[in-house]
Amino acid sequence: MYWINGQQQDALAASDRGLQFGDGCFTTARVVEGKIDLLPWHLERLQHAARCLLLSEVDWVSVEREMQHAADSIPLGVVKVILTRGSGGRGYSSLGCENPTRIVSCSTYPKQYHQWREEGIKLALSPIQLARSPLLAGLKHLNRLEQVLIRTHLDQTDAHEALVLDTTGMLVECCAANLFWRKGRDIFTPSLEHAGVAGVMRRKVMVLLTATEYRLHHVSEPLETLADADEVLVCNSLMPLLPVNTAQSWRYRSRQLYDFLRVHC
Template structure:
């Protein structure tokens, strides 16, 4: 782990990431010594920091640190945390002059590969996401909702969770975004009230737009997913997986999955 460019295993207890979850993060795939979708990850970190009114970040140095951390690895997971730094009194950031940059690398998750072939089983989570348009979309450090979602998921035999918000609208999965197809129409949830606007979600929406495919961003209830012809889920590591089951509903169609997978897996081969 590198903290502000120095390899070290510990973070100050006074850091605001520890004290308040004051910051944001991103998780990227490493392939052949390079960070996949590096510019997109940096762009989203910038957006998150701006939304959170964070102290200054040395973006050029962070990009250099990300590249250097990835370079020795043929495959792996790069995580970047930007915290608001150490210090301040209570919730106030007064006295904090600069953000803290934390870069780490971990092994590649092996469970995604078999799920590409067999498909993912989703189970609707009993944990609902609170609506908060001020924080919606960004990947901030306050992840207690996801921790609880994962705790419930670990008690089941499902692979991922379908997560709704407190008014019953479909938002995302525990650690992934989702799309669904009804006939020729493709949909993804509106994330203006809750959820994370993932880098892979953005990438796939851009690929669809370039191909002339309209992706409808909608407020939908779970019943609309159960009536869909097909569901796929995505994140920067998966990067795209077909869904074979949602609760008791089975899915076999993979037209959307096959249509989108080339833009993901060709990217992996670079």
């Protein structure tokens, strides 16, 4: 089900800049018993992306109200919000774009996540590398063609998720999830200075780790750093946390960190 600017419909103007240029941002949230998990953080990420993209005049009161409305009466599901610059301007120019478009939708929860949480998942290296773009790094903007290509290649394998490098060969993330790995009491996650998406669940994991004996490191490391990891995890706001059994030819048997975090995620 879709709502566009508060009205239930699924027709978007062909002139909308989200369609024309991918000019906008989005977030995807888990709904449990009619409540949106981590709603304030989802709103913050949208607001941060809107500032970075110079997307002005967003009616944030309506955004939150429409998200809540979409989540009502859903026992377990998904609410997605897309913000575009709306229609207007000529070519790439955004002059005259004064009415951003709000698109809110709800959908069923991905059933496979229940099984994957119990059984663990397999990661395979993607042949698609993310371009470095410090200006857009961290944002969940609408330009997702790299992820579409990553997913297309992943669908041709027996893996559940992809390991994604940037164009310098450094680990960044998965296709639709953030990445953590553990070596003893040291926890590592890729730096997102140059590429990748700063996920809401990634933020929660980092907050949870601050009050523990674990030491968190933001790093720029090649794929081979996973060879001697004790444990690897992936997360996003829907999963929300999955243990990794294998990545390439490496196998991980420990779930120490996963068992600690899953209670809180």
